[in-house]
Amino acid sequence: MIEPRLPKFQWGQKVKALVDLHNDGTFPDTEQDARLVAVGDSGEIVQVGTHTEANMPIYLVEFAPHLVVGCLEEEILPL
Numbered sequence: 001m002i003e004p005r006l007p008k009f010q011w012g013q014k015v016k017a018l019v020d021l022h023n024d025g026t027f028p029d030t031e032q033d034a035r036l037v038a039v040g041d042s043g044e045i046v047q048v049g050t051h052t053e054a055n056m057p058i059y060l061v062e063f064a065p066h067l068v069v070g071c072l073e074e075e076i077l078p079l
Contacts, residue, residue, distance in 0.1 A: 007057035015076040016042045037063050
């Protein structure tokens with residue numbers, strides 16, 4: 001069993017994208033692999049969850065109104 005990793009970031013925290021984030025198929029009205037967020041775009045963590053199989057934190061970040069993207073810790077940096 002993989003030990004759960006505790007989240008480094010918290011709900012409400014401002015962050016910026018460290019990498020371009022692309023549609024992995026979870027945005028049905030957007031082309032597959034289309035860029036959703038560019039490096040340096042800022043947003044706010046609106047929910048912190050856990051990837052159940054990997055036991056790692058997943059952050060839902062609102063980068064723009066109606067644009068909430070799931071991010072790994074390695075993809076974002078606190079402001």
